[in-house]
Each structure stands twice: as structure tokens, then as C-alpha cells.
Amino acid sequence: MARVKFLCDADRCIECNACVTACKNEHEVPWGINRRRVVTINDGKPGERSVSMACMHCTDAPCAAVCPVSCFYTTADGVVLHSKDLCIGCGYCFYACPFGAPQYPKVGNFGSRGKMDKCTYCAGGPEADSTPAEYAKYGANRLAEGKLPICAEMCSTKSLLAGDGAIIAEIYKERVTKRGYGSGMWGWKTAYSDSPTG
Amino acid sequence: MKVFVAALAFAVVAAVGVAMVLNTIQEPSSVAFSTSGARVGDPGHNLIGPS
């Protein structure tokens, strides 16, 4: 079974935010919830790089480890998903996540802070695949249709790669070899400690 | 016994009161994370349920 990952090639990212827009459109993500975002390091200075960041679907996910109600699960493909029926909106997953992936519909941590939402790798959630119920809670399920996440599909420079971790690592290494440089596989050591280089 | 029950009742009433106050000042993220330049009509309800 393929173990899927994300890889953002920071040397190709032009901060166009097509990935963000695609995700927002595909899942009808409400205003204020940011499943994917583009962060620019050293903005305006030499060596400026942009990285598209969302849930990295870590091996040994810290969010899953700290959740008080154990609402997370990892699919056979390595996608980390969670159940909004079990989520109590406590915020622990946000404290543990190295990438700031968890989002909440409301800002105060009392009563209706709401269910945590995050990037699902376009793989929906525990509801039945590709049903309106799943769409209303978790967004589109492209993986069930055999497609890859929309953010990587829409990337204008093909900097954001999604798919089998070994394959995208190979693609990135080819690029680094061909052009002679690469600023790193952002987040891989932190997220995929078992295979930080693919 | 009376004092104990009174204390419990007060605690519950206070908690309910606090709940009402806090839920009034609770801000949705569509309000908290939009600058003055953004005029958000309908922030959308997919993924987060009706507000």
C-alpha cells in the first residue's frame, strides 16, 4: 500500500496561493478556517522562500497521541483523519501539531469552540465515502475516486507534490540533482521521522 | 445540609450564567480573522455546521 505524503518544493513555490484557493473551493471551506496556507520565510530579503503548509499526515501523529478522546485515526494510505462526532474542541491537537494544522470555527475555548477542522488529504472522514453527509462534515473525498489532493493538482509550478511518498521524494531528488540546489524537504524530518528522505 | 445544597445550587446557577455570557462574547473565526477591509457576507457553513 502506498504511504502518501506532501512535499512542497520551496524553490519552485511562487506564493500564488492556487493551492489555498483550490482547497477552499473544493471543500467549500468557510471564511476563517485555513486548511492550507502559504508561509513566506525571509520575505523581501535575499533567499526568500515560500512553503505551502497544511496537515502533513505525520507518521506517529502528535495530534492523535494527545487527543483526550482519541478521535484520530490513520488510514492504510497513511492519511491522518479524525472524527468530528467525537471531537470535543479542547485544542490539544493544536498545541501538539508542529505545523499548526488544526483549525477551529470559534476563538474562545469554551462551549461552542466547535469541532476541529484540518486538511484531510482530500480523503474525507469516517462518514461513508462521497456522500453529502461526508461533504458537509469533512469536504470532498477525492482519494475515494482515485484522485490526488486538489492543492497539488492545481499547483501552478508543480512545487506542491502529493502522492506516494517514495515517488515524490524521488521527483524532488531528481530536481535537486538537475538544478544543483534544494532548500530541503520542508517538514519531512518532523513529520516522517521514520523515513525523512523518502 | 441546607448550606451545602445552597452552595451547589449557587455553583450551578453561576456556571449557567457564565456560559450565557461567554457564548455571547464568543467570536466565530470568520469575524476574528477578517480585517476591516474584508466585508464577509456569508462566511460559509460547510465543515463547521450552522453557526
Next chain:
Amino acid sequence: MPGSLSILKVAGFKPFFAAFALLFVLAHPAAAQLSFKPTAEAVQEDKLLNALKEGDKISGRVSIPDGNAANLIQPAGRDWRDFHRGTLPWIGGIAILGMIALLAVFLMVRGRIRVHQGLSGKTILRFASFERFTHWLTASCFIILALSGLNVSFGRTLILPLFGADAFAAMSAWAKLAHNYLAFPFMLGLVIMFLIWIKDNIPGKVDLEWIKQGGGILYKGKHPPAKRFNAGQKGIFWIVIIGGTLMSVSGWFLIFPYLPGNVTALQIWTVIHAVIAMLFIAAMLAHIYIGSIGMEGAFDAMGTGEVDVNWAKEHHSLWVEEQQKKAGAPSDRTPHAVPAE
């Protein structure tokens, strides 16, 4: 091909063209270096990660108003996870189970602390109803706060396997609401307690002597003098006030996470909240023990407010003397007894 530029067929054109183009390149000021390293100053992820100090984050610029979105990687989340799933259960387990074990051993060895002279049947007012109200307000909130808090730390391991994910999550959701909302009456109770009891909880010489004699706790018939509150009770008062304040402040920032605003500060507040909680609960177990089964006659103080005079003479002799002086009568309870202030 007809119409193709015949100039291209002229021998030597290409090298001439190349030289001509090179002139334009060399004419450009920057071409003086003629080397172009696109990645010379590029941020490298591993260099950035290595340069991070404890608790630091790699962050940049985002177009989103949420400041948290600007953080790209916060490695401290990993340490926080290790603490909450590794270290904290040990701290809590040792503190709470250790205290329970200690109290059990104490009960077995020392037994219930009895009133040596026997109960007299006559009582003296120890706590007015407002004082008892405040105590029970704070105490009942504390019980629910402690249980719901322990559920967050241990529920997944101890309770979820017994009830299944759905029931456990539903219960935990209510527990979280109870925790968040009962915190406010708890804080109110703490403030009132501080105001009404600070006067009698200032440490003094009598306390030093009481401590030297171990509070008389280990020996039957040994009763060092004490005022309204003995040194042990003063210790509990200060543990409650200081511990309660730390819990309140840290809890305040957790319930309004936009106040500290950044994830690193929130991580620190959760660590304080969790560690103090475990120690606080252990201390309160001792307090609950001695106030209930641990000592005959003690519960009445908070139960009805009236305590047996012999109990009072044995455990708070100096306070009894003060009260009797005020009332101007010997050990009997008078109809208009001055409340124990």
C-alpha cells in the same frame, strides 16, 4: 525551405551571433561577476531547525490575519506531546496514588484520631453559615474540576476502554463544559475564602511549636496548642490560595487562548495547569481524609458549623479560650454565641 532566412546559411553566422549576444551580456553591470547562485542565501530547512533555540518556531509572513498561521514549524509541539503522554502521567500517578497509599497506611497504623476525653455533647460554633457556604461552593466545584481535569489526562487510557469511544466522547464533552464553566464559581469561592480567612492564617510562633511537636498527629493524647487554625490547616489554606491562583491564571489563558495568542505560551500554561493540578489534588485528598474519616469530630466544623467542645479543646485550645473570653461564659454554648471570626 523556400523563404527561410538565407543569412542562417552563411558560414560563420552562428559564432558571430553568439559573440554579438555575449557583448550584450558582458555590457550588463552585473555580468562583471558572471556567476549567478540562485540558492546562495536561500533559507535551508535543516539549518533553520538547527538554529532554533528551545521553544522557538520557524515563522514567516502570511496573508491570513490569524497570527498562528505565520508559524511554519513549531518543533516544541513534539516536546509538549512527550510531556503530556509520558512525564505527566508519572507525576500524576505518583502524586495521587502515592497520597492515597500514604493515607491508607496512616489510617492502618495510627487509626482514626479520636477525641481523647470523649465527646462532651456540648458544642461551640466554629464556622458561620457564610463560611461553610463558601467552603462548600469552592469544594464542590473543585471536585468536578478535578474529576473532569483528570478525565482529560487519564480518561482515554482508563475510562475509554470501559465505555467505548462514543459514550466516552459524549461524557468528555460535558465534562469539558463543566470544567470550563464551574471554574468561575470556583474562582469566586477562592477570592471569598482569601478575604474571610487570611486574618487567621498568618503563620506565627504557635505554629512553629505545633510543627515541632508534629501536630501531635502521631501520638495519642498529645495535643500541642493551636489557635483557630493550626499549622497544618494554614498550610492547606496557602496551598489552596496559591495553587488555586496558579490554576485560575493558567486556566484563564487556556479558556481564552487568543490572550496569550501564540502556541508556545499556551503550551507553557498547559504544563503549569497540569502539574499544579496533580499536586493540588494530592494535597486535597489529605485534607478531605483528615476532615472526614481521619479525625473524629472534624467534619462537624463544616457540616453543621458546631463542634464538640472537647474536640475543640484538644485541637484548638487557644481558640476555645478566645471564644470563651468573648462570650464571657464557660464551655457551654450560649444562645447568642459570638461567631468564630
